[in-house]
Amino acid sequence: MKASDIMTTGVVSTNPECPLSEVLQVMLDRRISGLPVIDKSGKLVGVITEGDCLRRVETGTEIKRPLWRELFTGPEKLAQEYIHAHGRKVSEVMTADPITVTEDTDVSEIIHLMEKSRIKRLPIMRGDVVVGIVSRANVIRALAGLLRGAKVNETDTEIRNNIVAEFGKLPWAANELVDVRVKDGVVDLWGSFTAFRQDEAAVVAAENVAGVKDVRSHLSWIDPMSGLMIYSPDEKTPLAAVRAQV
Incomplete structure (x- = not known):
């Protein structure tokens, strides 16, 4: 079974400059938990998901460390965490350089990547163009269909x-x-x-x-x-x- 057999087409996407509030509303309205981020040239530059929005200052869930631990955390990492927790644009919160696969990628490889990288969805590429998304839900739906299966008349x-x-x-x-x-x-x-x-x-x-x-x-x-x-x-x-x- 290939990615093309189970992927969702007609992908809803966003752009790096889109306000975070608008993207969250799209997720709620469409009942989706993540979507690809595509720049003006049509290039995939990231993915934004519910997980990217969990550590936020508005909800008091930003990463907090004791002062002594901050002393051992590099300033670059601290700055990145600040941007992630306070950013108002998609580009500031998204996961950049996402893992992608093609339409011909075997589902077993997709599952391996999901487990290895602890991700829930993969953009499906045809060259430089996003043509679909495979999520855990797609895999589960495919499994359900296989388990139902066709009736077999074996002796x-x-x-x-x-x-x-x-x-x-x-x-x-x-x-x-x-x-x-x-x-x-x-x-x-x-x-x-x-x-x-x-x-x-x-x-x-x-x-x-x-x-x-x-x-x-x-x-x-x-x-x-x-x-x-x-x-x-x-x-x-x-x-x-x-x-x-x-």
């Missing part, structure tokens, strides 16, 4: 074979003894694991196989230190709860 035998094949690909499950039984799309897992949460991971792996309607776990967990087999006799108590009682 029980095909479902079982696919689950077994999936277990065979997973390093934590490939060598375990798990019996998979499928009836009308409902999967029953029997067997045992020797590492914490392997049983839960096995259920998740089975749930993600096409055609599976439900997964019922009858898996037990063998404590590798004591050799004690821990399980839920009534098959209703989660194994995690049973472990907590041991």
